[in-house]
Amino acid sequence: MEFDVVIIGGGLAGLTAGLALQEKGKRTAIVSAGQNALHFSSGAFGLLDAEDPLQAAKELPEHHPYARIGAENLPKYTEAAKALFGKAGIALNGEPLKNGWRLTPQGGLKRAWMTLPEVDIFPDKEAIKGHKVLIVNLLGYLDFNTSFLALGLEKQGCSCRIETLRLPEMERLRENPSEMRSVNIARVMDSAWIKVAAEIKTLVKDEDWIILPLVFGLKDATVPDRIREAVPAKVLFVGTMPPSVPGMRTQMQLKKAYEALGGTFLMGDEAISAKTEGSRVLSVSTRNLGEVKAAEFVLATGSYFSKGIASDMNHVFEPIFGADVLLDEGRSAWYDPDFFSPQAFLSYGVATDGQFRVLKDQAPMDNLHAIGSVLGGARSLELGCGAGVAILTALSVAETI
């Protein structure tokens, strides 16, 4: 097989790049070994955990992907990101140039850049103070901790009441307790939401907020809004334990939009090795297809979690190309024995030049670009920049190809 561009990895970064490149008229394929980090998304995208993220981006060290893009270029890509998702049918909440706040499952607030349509984003912290809240769970669902949530909200000066719904539609699921998981419930809720909305109407007293677990809108993205319209109070949806229903739907929507633009999504296939000549990649070899050729290659294989970066006792490496990895010398420098401190190893990833061309033996590969969490130096967990790095590096690389 032969394409203009082959993207390895079909997560947020790979799909964003694929969409942008198809729009430019390139013939692309995405090879994706398995599902990705979107399936664990809170429903909120992080840009940078700071009061003014675009200002703070200017202070980042040179290895950080935002420094590579150039802080002055970030605004154009953050705007483009919102537009690109909009075209794929995903109306993100929030402002591309600012941070807001989202409600956490512990009833606290966390900074967020933009959120998936069903997740509320508040411009300031005052917004969650002093509400009368009705928290509604579904009987038997354990991955949504209502007491935690209530405790957190009460600290913010809210008063909370908890109710549990028992729906006949859920009884079938309850036969198998281990399967009372977000996605399985969400499948039922694509039609049973009407009953949930009706029940809530009878439960509400003087509450102005209703909080529901994020188990709505798996196949039918309109369900959360329809519940909002049907209930006479503001409805908020709060994240649950994985898998993430809005994340999984977003993955499906992006993939569909990508295929509608003519992209080829090779689900469940894995790039194993590559053929190179000098500083050019000629082809990658995949488990299912054998040799796949292209003029340009994009590495979007994620971090340890997705096996884009792998490790053994003494090495941290990139398995397909053997690319250079940014890391500290000596195993003892990799981690802090205090589990909750920032861990150095989490920042390790592929080394690139200023245009995200992958370095191998310290020299850039002409036609191999790295994007998303496979990149070194992002420290995304600590800085809260995971989705931002994935989307913005993808857009920046798509522009240069």
Next chain:
Amino acid sequence: MTLQEYTSSAHNFEECMKCTVCTAYCPVVPANPKYPGPKQAGPDGERLRLKDPFFFEETLKYCLNCKRCEVACPSGVKVADIIQAARIRYSKSKPKLRDRILASTDFMGTLARPFAPVVNGMTGLGATKAVLDATMAIDKHRTFPKYSFKGFESWFRKNAPDQTRFPEQVSYFHGCYVNYNFPQLGKDFVKVMNAAGIGVNLLDKEKCCGVAMISNGMIDGAKKHAAHNVAVLGKAVDAGRKILTTSSTCTFTMRDEYPELLGIDNSKVRDEITLATRYLYERISSGEVKLKFKKDYHAKIAYHTPCHMEKLGWGVYSVELLKMIPGVEFTLLDSNCCGIAGTYGFKKENYEVSQAIGKPLFDQIARVAPDFVACDCETCKWQIEMSTGLQVKNPISILAEALDI
């Protein structure tokens, strides 16, 4: 040896990180609450079963072996292999007569074919269906695949145009379906290959690939078939020939289930077995083969990717070949199991689940309203034809009708 090699089992259940993504993509879970789901039935259950086989549950039989869990797993766990291997190892339930009959595709074919008109007439009758339903638990809603009076093999020996005139030769593993039920697909295959300048050979007596035996717990039979097939495929490989197929399931079974589930070493032949669509696409894109199509061919086609094709990752070849035909209006249907899973959907106890699994697919086909559906799997064909009323054609047959010869 790396650390991983010391710590991984054959189907690497210990690499599971308990994320439940597999369960989220399993088609059976939403349709059948009795099924524990791939995570529970696979890596979670395996831990317990290794401690004590007592923990084996017969509900694992509800798994379709569609491999969608494996395609989705971020950790590369061979979830479905774990489940099937557990059934093979621990299941105490013996296959029923009904299961044996459904699974013995080639034996049944040999018996039924000489009486094809009678058998077809009978299995088509409401009364027979009711009897099968009551006595054998074969669901009465099912339409039986028709048996063909004359098998593909005998047609090939007597009527196939001379194949020796082509310098390039391939071997064709036609499978039971082409031989007993639908020789036309085999004839179409010969036509397309010949148009591409390639001659066709048959193997030295192939046997059913064994997929139905595997899913019905007849493992000894499946192993015998696998060993026989590997031997005859080996002869073709020794003669320097590729082995082409027109069924994604037979292909997948012979390439991956033989070593993973049956423990049959197929390393010599595995990489030589490939779908005809893949072979053709590669020859066309390298410029070695050129096909000439009719100028006035028109068809609105919706392509369904069978589960095992999804696992093979080769749907892309069929899709690209169909898109090559001028006058084709093409839709790729969403990735969704049709629900039949070989013999699974024929069983009375599975009928409703089977139809519920396929419903999103049937609904989408109704919305797209194609002239016909394209698909590389014979059992998907039965299911989709029965459930949508539309005809289902193998991409090779579509090429054959669009070729200008």
